[in-house]
Amino acid sequence: MNESINIPWLVGSLVAAIAFVALNASMLVWLERKVAGHIQRRIGPKEVGPFGLFQSFADGLKLMSKQLIVPECSDRILFKVAPLLVMVPAIMSFVVIPFSENLVARNINIGLLVIFAFASVNVLGLLLGGWGSANKYAVISGARAVSQNVAYEIPMLVTVVTMIMVTQTMNLNEIVLQQPDIFHWYIFRLNASPLMPVAFLIFFVCSMAETNRAPFDLGEAESELVAGFHTEYAGMGFGLFFLGEYANVFIGCSLATILFLGGWQSPFGVFPGVWWFLLKVYTLIFVVMWARWTFPRTTLYGLLNLSWKILIPISLFNLVLTGVMLKVF
Numbered sequence: 001m002n003e004s005i006n007i008p009w010l011v012g013s014l015v016a017a018i019a020f021v022a023l024n025a026s027m028l029v030w031l032e033r034k035v036a037g038h039i040q041r042r043i044g045p046k047e048v049g050p051f052g053l054f055q056s057f058a059d060g061l062k063l064m065s066k067q068l069i070v071p072e073c074s075d076r077i078l079f080k081v082a083p084l085l086v087m088v089p090a091i092m093s094f095v096v097i098p099f100s101e102n103l104v105a106r107n108i109n110i111g112l113l114v115i116f117a118f119a120s121v122n123v124l125g126l127l128l129g130g131w132g133s134a135n136k137y138a139v140i141s142g143a144r145a146v147s148q149n150v151a152y153e154i155p156m157l158v159t160v161v162t163m164i165m166v167t168q169t170m171n172l173n174e175i176v177l178q179q180p181d182i183f184h185w186y187i188f189r190l191n192a193s194p195l196m197p198v199a200f201l202i203f204f205v206c207s208m209a210e211t212n213r214a215p216f217d218l219g220e221a222e223s224e225l226v227a228g229f230h231t232e233y234a235g236m237g238f239g240l241f242f243l244g245e246y247a248n249v250f251i252g253c254s255l256a257t258i259l260f261l262g263g264w265q266s267p268f269g270v271f272p273g274v275w276w277f278l279l280k281v282y283t284l285i286f287v288v289m290w291a292r293w294t295f296p297r298t299t300l301y302g303l304l305n306l307s308w309k310i311l312i313p314i315s316l317f318n319l320v321l322t323g324v325m326l327k328v329f
Helices: 007-039 055-065 076-096 111-133 135-168 173-175 197-208 235-260 272-294 300-328
Strands: none
Touching: 007 055, 007 076, 007 235, 055 111, 055 235, 076 111, 076 235, 111 173, 111 235, 111 272, 135 173, 135 197, 173 235, 173 300, 197 235, 197 272, 197 300, 235 272
16 A cells, blocks of 8 residues: 555545535436336436436535534434434545556545545434434434444345455455456456345345335334424425435445446446436436335334345355355355
């Protein structure tokens, strides 16, 4: 790893990451409304700009102009810090994501570890947001978020450890370089483990659960908990939670693309670059939205049983199987 740090490049990269997170969230909100509209046989946004493209920007301006209200009985410090604990780690994770071979803010040897270190802070922000609100629905939501995060982080990390055994590195760029074409994508490398497609599915499902996306959005169950951990938030306090959620969805799909789908590499060995990476990532994001508007919300016990009784045993079996195959073959 190059020890010299280009401070202007790093600062510029952080500014670019913040701008990308805001633009990404605005476009994904519009896309989600359109996907939901077509699935439910309606139009979706269409008045503000062509095809309703500027609706998200109008909503953003509305949130920025609203008053930041702090409930009287809440813990003021925790209430104000919680949205930042959701948003800032998500932005920092973008620093190590390779959008192409040379388009990465900081290419470090432990990039995979850095992303999971920052991602672990997200659940703390949800818990403090619920606890600091002094709202019984928000507190229940925070407790659900912690139990959900603990349950699904285990099979996700076991799957990541399996991939580290196969790739022998935690450098995200090196993992992508090991997948030069579609025949070398790790999702298809059954010689490393016959359960590689299953490992991809486990990772993808866990990333949906980690970001509280339906059908795993038990922390935001409107029919039970009003709005969950952000029930008491208004204005940009509310907006930061959603910016963080969509940023984490992008990060989860980016990791799935890097680990299993060749990252920025072309499926056919030509035209590698940022456009292939974004195409793969946004395809996975579309699947996430498709799942949200197709499947009903599960129950809390069903959510936990899926992880503890199904995903964790399968991921552990895949870990052992991969270790045996690497040792023998």
